[in-house]
Amino acid sequence: MSFEQVLQYIFSGITVGSIYAVVAIGFNIIYNSTGIINFAQGEFVMMGGIIAHSFTPTMPLFLAVVLAVVITTAVGSLIELVFIRSLKNPSVLRMIIITIGLSILIREIALHIWDEKIRALPFFTGSEVTSITIFGAHISPQVLWVLGITALIVVALQFFFYFTFTGQAMRACAANRKAASLCGINTRKMVNLSFCLSAAIGAVAGCTVSPLTQTHYAMGTPLAIKGFTVAILGGLGNSTAAVLAGLLLGLLESFSISLLPMAYKDVIAISILLLILFFRPGGLFQSRQIVALKSF
Amino acid sequence: MNRPYIRTPVLLEVKNLNKSFGGVHAVNNVSFTLNSGIIKAIIGPNGAGKTTLFNIISGILKANSGRVSFKGEDITGLNPHEIAERGIVRTFQNIKLAGHMSVLDNVMIGRHSKTRAGFFAAALSLPWTIKEEARTKEVCMEIMEMFSLTDLANEEVSNLPFGKQRAVEFARALAADPELLLLDEPASGLNIYETEELAEVIERIKNKGITILLVEHDMSLVMDISDEILVLNFGKEVASGLPEKVQKNPEVINIYLGEG
Amino acid sequence: MDLKRYYPVVVLILVVILIQILTSLFGITFYLTQLTMSAYYSLLTIGLCMLMGYAGQISLGQAGFFAIGGYTTAFLTTVNLIDKAEAPVLSLFKSLGIMVLREDLYGNKILHLSPWVAFLFAVIITIFIAFLIGVPVLKLKGHYLAMATLGFGIIVYRVVLGTRAFGEADGITRVPGFNLLPGIRVSGDFANRVENYYIAWVLVIIGAILLINLVNSRAGRALRYLHGSEEAASTMGVNVSRYKLNVFVLSAIYASVAGVFLTHFNAGIGPSEASVMKSVRYVAIVAAGGMANLWGTLIMAVTLNFLSLRGVFGTYDDAVFAVILIVIMLFAPRGLIRKGVISEIEFAFKKLKPGGIIKVKRES
Ligand SMILES: Nc1ncnc2c1ncn2[C@@H]1O[C@H](COP(=O)(O)OP(=O)(O)O)[C@@H](O)[C@H]1O
């Protein structure tokens, strides 16, 4: 393998890896505020890309993306209002089944609105043939868009959770909902906000990555399981670690293609998930005792 | 109060047991022996490590160091079901029953380690499994009668009032024919009358020859029925011995007055 | 013994016979084909009901076990060994009478393992894999268990989809019939339609009887008990990890046997049988049937699969199952097939106003 090739693999690895990280962060945000793993997380990414795509013929790309994010966020909020809020003390099994149902429902609705064609948003700058050369490797500028926007999401979320009043209120809810509620925090609003937030970042990721990896109505489930792998790798609930874990999984997958047939790509990621679940359910980076503590 | 008793063989021996959770040393080098046929109470303020001690003896938690032996056999680190098979059965401070199942089912599970029908035999409904099941039911109905649960046999446990649920837990434990019974705060959540009944029940169990290790907050109950007392505070032994002796121990008085 | 628990079996047998007679009378025996397929899916589903409904362990990988059974038998009964016929192992197999020599449609000679051996082999492989996966997976709870089993299911799907020997996207076709006993043959031939309908339902009835016995026994009580509280069960002497493993393997066997038979009946199997959606569908059926409710599950399994196979749901097939999952879990988490469900649903609707923060019981 030449140096340029290695570099190529690295870039493609961190590109998909950063998407996995965003999905994982989406999992974490909802998990921290509700204790639910939202199996429909991958569908937010799909919705972002596919909705933006259908707006592009009629408006500038930027506007289409914004609109897609807004719509996806609204759907996230609606899901919380309609399906989650009315439940009192649901068992984990019930929550799992409901979010799985939602994931499939969204997917099927997408199939009926948009059919099963594979589509892609136009490149944000240039076209599919535009490339910049970094150390001899040819990289699409879109890769930089993906990395830049992911970084922006992570930094913005950190800022939000640590320096804004609402963000701190959400952290308070995550740490102890009852206490937060007694302090006058509207915990219901915070739960809703967590669904909005993770839908929004999912949609943003779905738009930025669409020119590279394309958008398809059924892309959600594999993304969800990989995002979950990353969330577990980093330690469920810990979003900073999720970024690292995302890049790690992306790189592993990217390099695995040079060893195994493309068809087995998902097998690698899922085998990692199983191994981690079996041997280090607290994640790569932390000891079991810290697992109980939650932070964004 | 003065209750002289004959020395009987050692049933349970706990030696230098330690368990910590992060920084909390929940059980700190605890040792004691329990002679068969008696009631020994373990008392101490909340968080003293009593439940943790029970969890280790019954195999739910693994100790960091130390040894538990039962009838001379080292049982440290065995799984809960292996410990149950040896004749150690417990109740829980916050009742643990299968709320979605009937009272009868909840009592019958107590006989699990005394019966044999496994997956194959049961799926084929071999004749001996049917006999075994009928016998189990019979035994359990007898035990339930002792706790006036007979009429409630087919009631779902989650529909029962708290006091009745405690009774189901007792019946379940007795169905297992234990040699050693661990009772974790059996009087908590009971009213005065129920507590009085409880004292009687415990005496009856003792008279069947079952040895009892009792964790309890209700001091009058403890002084009434126990033969020996072990006092724990912050995971450590503070005092031990006969009730009247322990009662006069200044450190114990201090702990209990300090708490009140 | 309490014979009341077998009453539903009697009813089931009568209904099965009645339906066959009615379809003959009205000349609509083509319905039997879908009823046969539904029966095999039901077999899998009642196995899952035992695992998920009674023992409380969710599995999103049940289609994986179905596919392991189906693909194993399909592969072993179609792979042509004629070129290697002289190999000592094969000679041994031939002398044991466990090889089959037949001609395909074009007159080519095909030598392969006999379906009985393939069947046994499929079950053994299933047991092996179920043990291998079950030991670590069943230590997990809640979301982790769901994701791990889902992961297993996706791996099976990807492997069958990406492997040449398994026919990739086309699956394996031209799987021969399975001569169960002399004169009794599992196959989709038109002439065997009625016979196959009965084969499938006898299998379901046997499977159901075994499970009812199990549920009402010491072992079944232990399974139901660990659903309620693993800690209490273990301190009463239940070897919780072994019981969970046993029921996991049992449900895998049910799935695998269903896979083997349906593959012979359909004369083939494709990767869609291993898809996540299939696994989710089975979970939906158990949920709709009332979780710990064998008969409810069976009724739901036959009804929904039959409607789905008839194409009643059209292109909304998967969506229907998704809606079932959501609606059942929101309004009737204890399932549809039981007394008092109507009033409960009304009650739930009245209660359904925004309010009440979710509190999920956390399981690590
Ligand atoms: N599973 C656990 N994880 C962490 N800390 C625990 C756990 N169980 C008990 N503890 C801690 O150990 C100490 C002793 O608790 P416990 O044995 O329940 O006391 P007691 O039963 O005497 O009231 C307490 O400080 C408690 O917080």
Ligand SMILES: [Mg+2]
């Ligand atoms: Mg306690």
